[in-house]
Amino acid sequence: MPTITDEVRRAPRRDAAANRQALLTAAAEALGENPDAPLEAIASAAGLTRRALYGHFTGRDELVAALIDSGATRLNLVATQTDHADAPTALAMLGARLWHALGHVRLLAAMAVREPHVERVAAALAPVRERLDAIVARGVVEGGIRPDIAPETLARLIERSAIAVLLEASVTELSDAEGHRLVMVSVLGTAGLGWREAAALIDSTPELAMEALA
Amino acid sequence: MPTITDEVRRAPRRDAAANRQALLTAAAEALGENPDAPLEAIASAAGLTRRALYGHFTGRDELVAALIDSGATRLNLVATQTDHADAPTALAMLGARLWHALGHVRLLAAMAVREPHVERVAAALAPVRERLDAIVARGVVEGGIRPDIAPETLARLIERSAIAVLLEASVTELSDAEGHRLVMVSVLGTAGLGWREAAALIDSTPELAMEALA
DNA sequence: AATAAGTTGCACATGCGTGTGCACGTTTGT
DNA sequence: ACAAACGTGCACACGCATGTGCAACTTATT
Incomplete structure (x- = not known):
C-alpha cells in the first residue's frame, strides 16, 4: 500500500x-x-x-558536499561529547579523540584547501571550532594555557598542530598508541606546556589513556 | 664583435x-x-x-621549476647562515628568519602539496631540513629540546608548526613584529619548552630581537 | 634608418574531467 | 514471470588549460 x-x-x-x-x-x-x-x-x-x-x-558537488557534511557531523559529535574541567586535559582529550577519527580528519583537511569547498568545510566545522575556542579561552583565564598569544590565534594554531600530527602519521607509519600520545603531547606543547608538564599530565590522568578513548 | x-x-x-x-x-x-x-x-x-x-x-613546468629552485635556494641560504650554540635559540632564530622570507615560504608550501612538484620541492629543500635535523638532534642530546619524540618526527612537526604560523599570518593580519615573535614562541613550544621558558629565552637573547634578524 | 628581439592576436590541436542521452543488459521485489 | 530499479557501454557536447604556428606590429639596439 x-x-x-x-x-x-x-x-x-x-x-x-x-x-x-x-x-x-x-x-x-x-x-x-x-x-x-x-x-x-x-x-x-x-x-x-x-x-x-x-x-x-547529481554530480561531483553533491557527492563532495555529502562527504563533507557527514564527516563534519562525525567530528562535531566527537567534539561536543568531549570535555573536562581542566582545560589542558580537555584539549588533550579532544586531540586524542580526533586521532581516532583520522580518516574523517584527513578528508576534511584535504577539502579545506580546495577552493570550491573551503567555505563549506569551515561552516560545517563551526561546532568543533567553538568547542576549541571555548576550551582555550577558559584555559587562558584559569591559567592552564599560555596567555601570551591571542586566544583566537592560539586556537587556530592548536588546530593546525593537531592536524600536523595527523598528516605526519600518513607519512611516518605511526601505531595507534604512538599517534594517540603524539597528538596529545603536541597539542599541549602548542598550548604552552613544557614537555615534562605535558607528560606528567597525561600519565597522571587516566581519562587520557588510550583505553579510555577507544 | x-x-x-x-x-x-x-x-x-x-x-x-x-x-x-x-x-x-x-x-x-x-x-x-x-x-x-x-x-x-x-x-x-x-x-x-x-x-x-x-x-x-618552455612551458608551465619550466616556470614552476625555476620558481621552486630559486625560492629554495633563498631559504637554504637563510638556513645555512643561521646557527647558534644553544639549540633552542638556533631553532627560534631559524624560524624568525624564515618569517622574514614569508613570500618564498608561502610559495614552496603551496607547491609542496601539488602532486607534480612534491618531489622537487622536497629535494630542493633538503639543506634546510638537514640544518633543522641537526639542530634538533643536537638539542635532544644536550637537553635543551624534548627527548620524548623521535628526533626525525619532531623535526617534521617543528617544521609544520612554523609553516602553520606563516600561513595563519595570511589570514589574521599580523604585523612584522607579531609574526616574528609568534613563530619563535610557537616553534619553541613544539620543541618542548613551556611558554614561560620560551618567553624568558627570547627576552634574554639579544640575537633573537627583530632588529638583529632584519 | 635598418634589423633583430620581443610582443600581440588569432587559430588550432590536444588532453582531461564533467555531465547527459540512450539502448541494452542484469538484478531485485512482488 | 513480469516489471521496475539499477548498472553498463557507448556516444557526444562542453568547458578549461596547455602548447604551437604564424603574420603583423612595436621596441630596443647598432
Whole structure:
C-alpha cells in the first residue's frame, strides 16, 4: 500500500543503498589522498562505473558536499561529547579523540584547501571550532594555557598542530598508541606546556589513556 | 664583435630580462595563493600575454621549476647562515628568519602539496631540513629540546608548526613584529619548552630581537 | 634608418574531467 | 514471470588549460 504518492511505486532495491555507501567510502578514501581525484577513480574503486555514480549523486558537488557534511557531523559529535574541567586535559582529550577519527580528519583537511569547498568545510566545522575556542579561552583565564598569544590565534594554531600530527602519521607509519600520545603531547606543547608538564599530565590522568578513548 | 658563435647576433633587449623577472614575480605571487593558477592569470598579472610567456619559458613546468629552485635556494641560504650554540635559540632564530622570507615560504608550501612538484620541492629543500635535523638532534642530546619524540618526527612537526604560523599570518593580519615573535614562541613550544621558558629565552637573547634578524 | 628581439592576436590541436542521452543488459521485489 | 530499479557501454557536447604556428606590429639596439 503505497503511501507517499498516488503513483504505484516499488521499494528501492537493497543493493542500491549498499552501492551508494560504497561510493561514499571510496570517495572519502580517494579524496582524502587527492582532493581532485576524478569521479572515474572513485566509481571504479567502488566497483561501479562513472555513469552509475550519476544515479546516486547529481554530480561531483553533491557527492563532495555529502562527504563533507557527514564527516563534519562525525567530528562535531566527537567534539561536543568531549570535555573536562581542566582545560589542558580537555584539549588533550579532544586531540586524542580526533586521532581516532583520522580518516574523517584527513578528508576534511584535504577539502579545506580546495577552493570550491573551503567555505563549506569551515561552516560545517563551526561546532568543533567553538568547542576549541571555548576550551582555550577558559584555559587562558584559569591559567592552564599560555596567555601570551591571542586566544583566537592560539586556537587556530592548536588546530593546525593537531592536524600536523595527523598528516605526519600518513607519512611516518605511526601505531595507534604512538599517534594517540603524539597528538596529545603536541597539542599541549602548542598550548604552552613544557614537555615534562605535558607528560606528567597525561600519565597522571587516566581519562587520557588510550583505553579510555577507544 | 660577436664572440659566442660565428653567427652574427645582437645583444638581447634589456626589457626582456625585466619581463622575465616580472613573470617570475607575478608567478610567485599567483601560485602562492593558488598553485593551479592558469598561465593566463600569471602572464596578465605581469603585464604580458600568455603567448609571450612561452618566449621566456618552455612551458608551465619550466616556470614552476625555476620558481621552486630559486625560492629554495633563498631559504637554504637563510638556513645555512643561521646557527647558534644553544639549540633552542638556533631553532627560534631559524624560524624568525624564515618569517622574514614569508613570500618564498608561502610559495614552496603551496607547491609542496601539488602532486607534480612534491618531489622537487622536497629535494630542493633538503639543506634546510638537514640544518633543522641537526639542530634538533643536537638539542635532544644536550637537553635543551624534548627527548620524548623521535628526533626525525619532531623535526617534521617543528617544521609544520612554523609553516602553520606563516600561513595563519595570511589570514589574521599580523604585523612584522607579531609574526616574528609568534613563530619563535610557537616553534619553541613544539620543541618542548613551556611558554614561560620560551618567553624568558627570547627576552634574554639579544640575537633573537627583530632588529638583529632584519 | 635598418634589423633583430620581443610582443600581440588569432587559430588550432590536444588532453582531461564533467555531465547527459540512450539502448541494452542484469538484478531485485512482488 | 513480469516489471521496475539499477548498472553498463557507448556516444557526444562542453568547458578549461596547455602548447604551437604564424603574420603583423612595436621596441630596443647598432
